[in-house]
Amino acid sequence: MVQFWEHLVLVAVSEFAALAVAIPAAILAVRNDRARSIVLGFGNAAQTIPTIAILFLAFPLIGLGFWPSIVGLWAYAILPIIVNTIKGIENVDEGTVEAARGMGMTDWEILRSIQLPLALPVIFAGIRTSIVLVIGTAYLAVFIGGGGLGYWVVAGIQGYNVPMIIAGALPGAFLAIGADLLLARIERYIGGEGGVGDLTPDAA
Template identity: 65%
Template sequence: MSPINTLIESGQYLINHFDEFLRLLGEHLTLVLVAVALAVAVAVPLGILAERHDWTKSIIMGTGNVAQTVPTLAIIALVFPLLGLGFLPSLVGLFTYALLPILTNTVAGLENVDESTVEAARGMGMTENQILRRIKLPLAVPVIFAGIRTSAVLSVGTAYLAFFIGGGGLGVWVITGISLFNTPQLLAGAIPGALLAIGLDSLFAFIETRISGETHATQSPAAG
């Protein structure tokens, strides 16, 4: 069967099972967005703490590196006895995997802020919290968002593994298609996932551009 015919059959499979596709896509997207949102909520404060207190940096970064090296399926296996099957253990696995890129980029973004800008802000009487809020974070936004974009793209691929513990998502079609040698079903689950990863990356790039533009005026100590 030619690749063109396979793609046509994949499209037909998707159309014939469109209601199921919407459900699986919704489950997949929910897993990814919730995991990335939780990772941002945890990683950004931890990154700030690591940047401001050297003694915490090795502990926080070391923990993040260890979490990243553990396969998602292993994390799922570890939490399964406690959380059982379904959405929650899948979310824990994705959250753990999404944490490190945001954490490392937050630390890098804050540490790479030009020291002369920080010293100028101190010379104007700004407190450390004001410097963080008005100078460092606005300047670090592009680097932090690069980490968020990386985490989002990684999470789209990792979310396929949720199938193994009843977490749903597009992995239902992909892994079932592999098991049954059903290429149209496999591609009907895989291609939308690839497009979803591209779409989320573009969305976060757009948000990054807008935020960077809005905070540009606050990058000088004289602002605010």
């Protein structure tokens, strides 16, 4: 049970950290072509490098344990949110944006009151993808002392203990499936309320 809660904390902290960086970075990328190339380049590089490599690269800088694990999971979580936030904002109807501008709204007001609310279903699809990815990837945190369900899987493999492997693998599988189903329902609800729910996000 301790490992399960450790796993949840790893997922939650890394996901909130990814949201805190990815959404502002994506907004900046929409408004500036140079920033766009930098932001997408970083996101693509973070997903191209294996997570276990990022974890071990973090080790010399911040040691073993929880925070190096968060760094690796954060890097893996960030790309789907960036991509979907950019796509969601860019697919908001230009006529709607121009009408708002004609009413005297500033760029910030348009972003806050029109673009982000209409883009929310697509952004949420990226968050859903990111969370499910991180639930699976968090198993690797055990290799640098981050804890989580990976402890049971690795210990079971080392001891040729199949029940222990299953005890570690099944909760993660159920967690990923449950999170995906719950987030899918929320996504459909948001899509029904919003104006761009029929868009197909790149990273979903």
